[in-house]
Each structure stands twice: as structure tokens, then as C-alpha cells.
Amino acid sequence: MSHKDEVVIDCKNLWKVFGRRADEAMKAITEKGLGKLEVRDQYDCVVGVQDASFTVGRGEIFCIMGLSGSGKSTLIRHVNRLIEPTSGQLFIEGMDVNALSAKDLREVRAEKIGMVFQNMALMPHRTVLDNVSFSQEVRGHDRKERHENAMRAIDAVDLNGWDQKYPDELSGGMQQRVGLARAIAADPSILLMDEPFSALDPLIRRQLQDKFMSLAAEMKKTTLFITHDLDEAIRIGDRIGIMKDGVLVQVGTPEEIVTNPIDDYVADFVAGISKLELISAGKIMEPVEAYEQRLGSVENLDEWPEAHPEHSLDDLVNLSISTQHPIVVRIEGKPIGVVTKNALLRGIQGDTELTQ
Amino acid sequence: MAEKEETFSLLDPFASVDLGIADSANGIKKWAIANREIIQPIKKFFNDLIVGIDVGLNAVPPSIMLIILVLIAWQAAGRRVAILVGISMAVLGVLSPGAWGLAMTTLAIVISAVLLCFIIGLPLGVLAGKSNRFEAMVRPVLDTMQTIPAFVYLVPVVMLIGIGNVSGVIVTIVFALPPLIRLTSLGIRNVNPSVVEAARAFGASPTQILFKVELPLATSTILAGVNQTIMLSLSMVVIASMISVKGLGNEVLRAMGRLDAGKAIVGGLGIVILAIVLDRITQGMGRSGRERGHRHWWQGGPVGFMTRLASKKS
Known part of the structure; x- marks a missing residue:
């Protein structure tokens, strides 16, 4: 899911001011740092897009x-130039659309x-x-x-x-x-x-x-x-x-x-968004050392259900239901972290801070 | 001059002011008469067009013409209108022995006027639909054209061009053109802007947008304008006959002169029947074929009938 290297759409500091005196208003914004409301009152213009940059x-x-x-x-x-920007640039595959x-x-x-x-x-x-x-x-x-x-x-x-x-x-x-x-x-x-x-x-x-x-x-x-x-x-x-x-x-x-x-x-x-699919085990786990420091060393790690850091909360809930033990997170068999019931419940609430 | 200033009264300021508008208008008239040769080629072109259509319509034997009209009505507006057109035209034919020929002459004048209205009006209407400034400019002109009494421009047109069909058609155009321009403009303005935006987003040029999107979507409104133009053209027939345009209008005019009510009724009914026939046909064209239950225009009417017959045989 990581974004790819080649940039196809490149939007740079795009501004769109609507109104008859858009250019004057734009100038006032860049030179005097006018805000939205001032632009509306002084130039009767509406700022539609304000300094948008993304790729x-x-x-x-x-x-x-x-x-x-x-x-x-x-x-x-602006991407297909149905609207002309007041200022800023937009490139498609390196080509300046507005040129x-x-x-x-x-x-x-x-x-x-x-x-x-x-x-x-x-x-x-x-x-x-x-x-x-x-x-x-x-x-x-x-x-x-x-x-x-x-x-x-x-x-x-x-x-x-x-x-x-x-x-x-x-x-x-x-x-x-x-x-x-x-x-x-x-x-x-x-x-x-x-x-x-x-x-x-x-x-x-x-x-x-x-x-x-x-x-x-x-x-x-x-x-x-x-x-x-x-x-x-x-x-x-x-x-x-x-x-x-x-x-x-x-x-x-x-x-x-x-x-x-x-x-x-x-x-x-x-x-209001459900976090079950969005937060992964890696985000809410406690490093094994920290866990051991807090609650003493663990011997029966093999009996615990195990998960991968990429596993979602939804998966962790399923693992957790049939056991009293916390979940151990492993990478290639090596335990790296522990997800306690408390951390899991907090995670479902969207809280990823470790607060045990 | 001094005398005039003395008689100037604040309560009645207009009585003492004379800008001489009527005189200068007369001057323009004189200039036009002096230069009437310039427009002779244009006059000839118009005259050839009208006479051509007139001769063509009158060359077809009435019964064949009746069948053609019924077929056109069937294609354009469906079976019921076709029956109505057939009966109406038959009634027109039996009104008096000469009525059919006169009606064809009137039809030729109307067709020429509407054709020219369409050629002039459609581009102007599109322009008015696209540009607010042009619309604002053209609107008072259209108002004038529709409301100014025909007799006002009847005289200068006759001075300039002389009596006859060409003047008749020009006078008719002046009166009948405005609704076409107005409704074309309205049709273009009423096209859903998001559809136009979509056409733009998919790379259509302004000309392509006009011909592939705007005009097709404005068609029914434009045809309503054509319908109005036809109706107004017919209503000018009697006035045009005053400048020696032949046809049904001339019958009415002559009957008025002789107080011959019978003849007036023949002419008047003839015009009404022609109006009904043309109105129903053009209104039928305004409704799309899909509203009448078939997908494309060629799938209905006599054309559809023939193609179905042909496909059955093969």
C-alpha cells in the first residue's frame, strides 16, 4: 500500500480565488498575508483552494x-484544467498542465x-x-x-x-x-x-x-x-x-x-471510525523486555496465541477470545512484543499509547 | 430660433423641440431609393428562391401533394396527425376550385420565409445563448421587430425593393424571426452545464460541444421556435398581400375590398387550415421519437413501415 516512487500528479502551492478581483486579492494574500475573511470583505472574493500541495x-x-x-x-x-488556478502549478507526468x-x-x-x-x-x-x-x-x-x-x-x-x-x-x-x-x-x-x-x-x-x-x-x-x-x-x-x-x-x-x-x-x-481494520498489532504491542520488567519474566510463552505485527485488531480479537493469556507478537518466530487485553481494548478505542 | 426659445415652456417642453427624426428617416429612404440598384442581385436571389419553391409546389398534382404531405406528417408526428393532415388538406382543396393553388403559393412564401429565418436566426440565437452581452444587445431589437406595426416598415421596404414576393418575404422575416432567436438562445442556455463540463473534461472542442452536445439537447426548444416562426409567418400573409404577394392572403384582401364575405371565408379558412397542418407537423418534430415509443426516428412512420416490410421479405 505504500505510495509508489514515480510521481504522476504533482500539485504545487495551488491557490484558487473566485471573484472579479481575484488577481488583486491573490496579490494581497501573498504580499500582506490577508486571511480568508479579509479577502472576502475587502475584495469580495472567495478563496476556494488555499495553498494546496500534494503528489x-x-x-x-x-x-x-x-x-x-x-x-x-x-x-x-485543476488537474484537467476545467478550472484555471489563480496561482501555483500542477504537473501531470512532469508536464505543466497550465502551460x-x-x-x-x-x-x-x-x-x-x-x-x-x-x-x-x-x-x-x-x-x-x-x-x-x-x-x-x-x-x-x-x-x-x-x-x-x-x-x-x-x-x-x-x-x-x-x-x-x-x-x-x-x-x-x-x-x-x-x-x-x-x-x-x-x-x-x-x-x-x-x-x-x-x-x-x-x-x-x-x-x-x-x-x-x-x-x-x-x-x-x-x-x-x-x-x-x-x-x-x-x-x-x-x-x-x-x-x-x-x-x-x-x-x-x-x-x-x-x-x-x-x-x-x-x-x-x-x-466515529472503526479501528479494527486500521490499527495493527505492531502499533499497540509492548516490547517483550518492557513487559517482563513490569510483570516478571515469562516462561510459558509458547502457550500464548501468537500474531504478526501486521495483523489487525480484528485478528487479535479473534486470537484473544479463546485464551486468558496475552498475545505474543513474533517476527519469524522471534518474540518481539506483547499485546495485553488492556492494550487491545484501548486499541479498539483508537488509543495506541501504552498506558499500563 | 429666438421665437422658439420664447415659447419654451417647462410644463410642456416637448412641443418646442423638433429633432427632425421623421425628416432624417425620410432622408434615409431617399438615399435607399437612389441606390436601389445595389440590392438588385440580392433581390433576384430571393425572388428565384421563392419562385422556385412556388413553381415546384404547384407543379406537383394536388392528389400527389396531398399524399406527400400525409407521409411527411406520418413520419414527423405519427399516424393520428397524418390522418388529421389528410382530412384538413382535403377540406382546404374543396373550399373553392382555386384554393389549392393559392394555398401552395402561400406555402411557398412561408417556406421561404421560415428557411431564411432559420438561416439567420439559428446562428444569432446560438450567439445570444453564449454571450450575455450579445443577448442584451439583441433583445431590444427583437422587441422592436415584434411590436412595431408592420405598416411602418412596409413602406420603406417597398420603396427599396419594390412590390412583390421578395418584399413580402422580408416583411414576414422581420416579424417572424424573433421567437426563433429567443428560443434558440433559451435552448442553449438551458442545456445542463454539468453535461457540457463532462464534454469539456473528455476533450471536446467548443465547436464539438456546440454540435454534439448543445444543439442536440436544445433541439426541442429550437423546434418550438421554428413552430412559432411558422405561425407568425402565416399571420403576416394578409399584410404581405398588400404589397402584391399572391396566395390566400390576397384572396382575403380582395374580398375585403369588395365586401365579399364568402371569398373572405375561403381565404381565411385556408390560412387557418394551413396553420393547423404546419403546426401539428412541426410540433411532432419537436417531440423526440422516443416519446412516441420507438427508439430512432427511422423506426417509425412510413420509413419504419418500409424497412419492416423489406426485412420481412428478406
């Missing part, structure tokens, strides 16, 4: 999580980037097949080739047999699968997902998340995934960026975010 590696799924109005949809639209000519930009959008929208945004006057092959049609690929690619994408999202239907003949979940098929039809290297599953009901959302994750594992596309649902971000993301009021507050792996929230805002979000 996404090849094949990585990077989730941006934030509530509505936090600027996440604005941020994602592209209109023609090159269209080529990049059609061939390198696929996008899925919250409200599907399918074209109601086109069949599923024509919707899915749109980006290739726009590039002038011939009919046979683009229909073959489109059918492959339709197959991949399990919609075979629906290609001649119109979007309004499909259910919401199926429409969004068409949206997904449209995004992957031209085999782009980057996927932009703008709250793709938010408008769907929970069961369908779950199904589509699973579908997306199996597709993602197969296709290994670099993905920027926007969501307002932390559960979804944790399920899907290799790394997560939490966004608040246009600022990327914290970036890290799901485990880092859950166990080590940077401020109260993130902590509030994380509070």
Missing part, C-alpha cells in the same frame, strides 16, 4: 476527503485523463455506447475502433447488453457505471473521481465501491478520488488528504490519519 504516485489511489464547500471539487478540476495550448490540453483530457462526476453528467441524447465512446469520437478515432474499446469498458463494468439503451432507461447505479466506463474507455493513465458514489443509496454505493476497487486493482490507474465520506476514503484510498475550508489539513495513510489526527477537526471525523 500522487503511479497507480496510487489518493482520496481527498472534506465536507461540502471545502474546495475538494474545485481542487480536482498547455488549447489543442494539447484537449488531447490530454481525452487520452490521459478520465473523469467521473457526482451527478453522472451522461449525455441524455446518446446511447450508452455513444456516451462511453465520446472521448474517442472527439479525437476522431474511427467508429469500429472506438466501439470496440467502448464495448470493452462496458464489459468491465458489467453492463453488457445495455449498450444500445439511453441513460434515462438505466437506474442510478447503472448510470454511474456508465460514467465509470466512459472514464476508462480511452484507457487513460489518470482517473479523476468527483464524489462518484455520493448520490447513490448505501447498498449500491457499496457494490460500486467494490467494483471500483477490483477494477482499480486490475488496471492500476493513478486515481484522485474525492469524497465526503471518511469510511469510503479509508476503504478505497492508499493515502488520504483531509480538506477543510480550502486547506489540505492533513495528508497520510488511513492508519496515520486515524491513529494520529493532526487537529481537533480531523479527530472529530476520525472519532
Whole structure:
């Protein structure tokens, strides 16, 4: 799950100020250090994205999580330049997106980037097949080739047999699968997902998340995934960026975010999240020496259930249920730590400090 | 001048001011008359178009024309409208022996006017839909075109071009063009912006967005505009006949002159029937084929019937 070495999306100090006097406001922000509220009052401008920097590696799924109005949809639209930044840069595979000519930009959008929208945004006057092959049609690929690619994408999202239907003949979940098929039809290297599953009901959302994750594992596309649902971000993301009021507050792996929230805002979000799958034995174990120092040396270590540092709390709970003993954590047979019942229970609460 | 200043009264300031607008307008008229040769080629082109359509429509024998109209109605609007069109046109034909020919002449004028309205109105409507500034500029002009009495521009147009079909069509265009521009603009503005954004995100150029997304999605609104334009063109038929445009309108005008109520009814009913027929056909085109239960337009109507027959045989 670690992020890969090759950087595909590289966002550097990106600012977006909305309003007629955006440039003046931006200047005032950089020179005088004006805050959001002052900008709003003095320049009648709204800061949408504030100094966002992040990178996404090849094949990585990077989730941006934030509530509505936090600027996440604005941020994602900078990647394919549907929105021009007020300041800052964005690189795709080392290429400055904002330096592209209109023609090159269209080529990049059609061939390198696929996008899925919250409200599907399918074209109601086109069949599923024509919707899915749109980006290739726009590039002038011939009919046979683009229909073959489109059918492959339709197959991949399990919609075979629906290609001649119109979007309004499909259910919401199926429409969004068409949206997904449209995004992957031209085999782009980057996927932009703008709250793709938010408008769907929970069961369908779950199904589509699973579908997306199996597709993602197969296709290994670099993905920027926007969501307002932390559960979804944790399920899907290799790394997560939490966004608040246009600022990327914290970036890290799901485990880092859950166990080590940077401020109260993130902590509030994380509070309701189940830690069973996120925290590993290595995080809550007590080194064997410390344990022995505290409670005297241990002889019957072999009778204790054993676990690997990578094992999740869920696994530890299962091991712990049938025995009175603590759990011993071993690497290649060598005991390195002990997880007591207390530590396990605290861990489930999200507390990884060793406080025995 | 001094006298005028003395009579200036604050309570009635307008009586003493004379900017001479009517005079200068007359000046423009005189200039136009002096330069009428310039527009002769344009006039010829328009005239050829109208006469061509007129001759074409009148060359087809009435019964064949009736069948063609019924088939068009069937294709565009379904079986029920086709039956209505068939009966209506038959009634029109039996109104009086000359009624069919007059109706075809009127139809030729309407078709030419609507064709030209479409050519002028669609691009202007698209522009107005895209640009707020252009919309703001064009709106008062459209208001003027719709509300100014036809008689005001009837005279200058005749001065400039002379009486006849061409003037008739131009006068009709002035009156019938605005709804097409307005509704095209409305149609373009009402296209779901997120669909346009999606098209942009997948690399479509502005032209591709216009032709592949915006115009198709605005089609039903634009066709409603075409429908309005046709109706307004027909309502101009009588006025246009004052400048010697032939057809049903001329019948009404002549009947008015002779207080011949019978003839007026023939002309008037003829116009109404033509209006109903054209309205139903264009409204049918505005509804998509899918609303009438088949997937593509070629799967319904006589074309669909023929293809089904052909596929059965093979």
C-alpha cells in the first residue's frame, strides 16, 4: 500500500480565488498575508483552494476527503484544467498542465485523463455506447475502433447488453457505471473521481465501491478520488488528504490519519471510525523486555496465541477470545512484543499509547 | 430660433423641440431609393428562391401533394396527425376550385420565409445563448421587430425593393424571426452545464460541444421556435398581400375590398387550415421519437413501415 516512487500528479502551492478581483486579492494574500475573511470583505472574493500541495504516485489511489464547500471539487478540476488556478502549478507526468495550448490540453483530457462526476453528467441524447465512446469520437478515432474499446469498458463494468439503451432507461447505479466506463474507455493513465458514489443509496454505493476497487486493482490507474465520506476514503484510498475550508489539513495513510489526527477537526471525523481494520498489532504491542520488567519474566510463552505485527485488531480479537493469556507478537518466530487485553481494548478505542 | 426659445415652456417642453427624426428617416429612404440598384442581385436571389419553391409546389398534382404531405406528417408526428393532415388538406382543396393553388403559393412564401429565418436566426440565437452581452444587445431589437406595426416598415421596404414576393418575404422575416432567436438562445442556455463540463473534461472542442452536445439537447426548444416562426409567418400573409404577394392572403384582401364575405371565408379558412397542418407537423418534430415509443426516428412512420416490410421479405 505504500505510495509508489514515480510521481504522476504533482500539485504545487495551488491557490484558487473566485471573484472579479481575484488577481488583486491573490496579490494581497501573498504580499500582506490577508486571511480568508479579509479577502472576502475587502475584495469580495472567495478563496476556494488555499495553498494546496500534494503528489500522487503511479497507480496510487489518493482520496481527498472534506465536507461540502471545502474546495475538494474545485481542487480536482485543476488537474484537467476545467478550472484555471489563480496561482501555483500542477504537473501531470512532469508536464505543466497550465502551460498547455488549447489543442494539447484537449488531447490530454481525452487520452490521459478520465473523469467521473457526482451527478453522472451522461449525455441524455446518446446511447450508452455513444456516451462511453465520446472521448474517442472527439479525437476522431474511427467508429469500429472506438466501439470496440467502448464495448470493452462496458464489459468491465458489467453492463453488457445495455449498450444500445439511453441513460434515462438505466437506474442510478447503472448510470454511474456508465460514467465509470466512459472514464476508462480511452484507457487513460489518470482517473479523476468527483464524489462518484455520493448520490447513490448505501447498498449500491457499496457494490460500486467494490467494483471500483477490483477494477482499480486490475488496471492500476493513478486515481484522485474525492469524497465526503471518511469510511469510503479509508476503504478505497492508499493515502488520504483531509480538506477543510480550502486547506489540505492533513495528508497520510488511513492508519496515520486515524491513529494520529493532526487537529481537533480531523479527530472529530476520525472519532466515529472503526479501528479494527486500521490499527495493527505492531502499533499497540509492548516490547517483550518492557513487559517482563513490569510483570516478571515469562516462561510459558509458547502457550500464548501468537500474531504478526501486521495483523489487525480484528485478528487479535479473534486470537484473544479463546485464551486468558496475552498475545505474543513474533517476527519469524522471534518474540518481539506483547499485546495485553488492556492494550487491545484501548486499541479498539483508537488509543495506541501504552498506558499500563 | 429666438421665437422658439420664447415659447419654451417647462410644463410642456416637448412641443418646442423638433429633432427632425421623421425628416432624417425620410432622408434615409431617399438615399435607399437612389441606390436601389445595389440590392438588385440580392433581390433576384430571393425572388428565384421563392419562385422556385412556388413553381415546384404547384407543379406537383394536388392528389400527389396531398399524399406527400400525409407521409411527411406520418413520419414527423405519427399516424393520428397524418390522418388529421389528410382530412384538413382535403377540406382546404374543396373550399373553392382555386384554393389549392393559392394555398401552395402561400406555402411557398412561408417556406421561404421560415428557411431564411432559420438561416439567420439559428446562428444569432446560438450567439445570444453564449454571450450575455450579445443577448442584451439583441433583445431590444427583437422587441422592436415584434411590436412595431408592420405598416411602418412596409413602406420603406417597398420603396427599396419594390412590390412583390421578395418584399413580402422580408416583411414576414422581420416579424417572424424573433421567437426563433429567443428560443434558440433559451435552448442553449438551458442545456445542463454539468453535461457540457463532462464534454469539456473528455476533450471536446467548443465547436464539438456546440454540435454534439448543445444543439442536440436544445433541439426541442429550437423546434418550438421554428413552430412559432411558422405561425407568425402565416399571420403576416394578409399584410404581405398588400404589397402584391399572391396566395390566400390576397384572396382575403380582395374580398375585403369588395365586401365579399364568402371569398373572405375561403381565404381565411385556408390560412387557418394551413396553420393547423404546419403546426401539428412541426410540433411532432419537436417531440423526440422516443416519446412516441420507438427508439430512432427511422423506426417509425412510413420509413419504419418500409424497412419492416423489406426485412420481412428478406
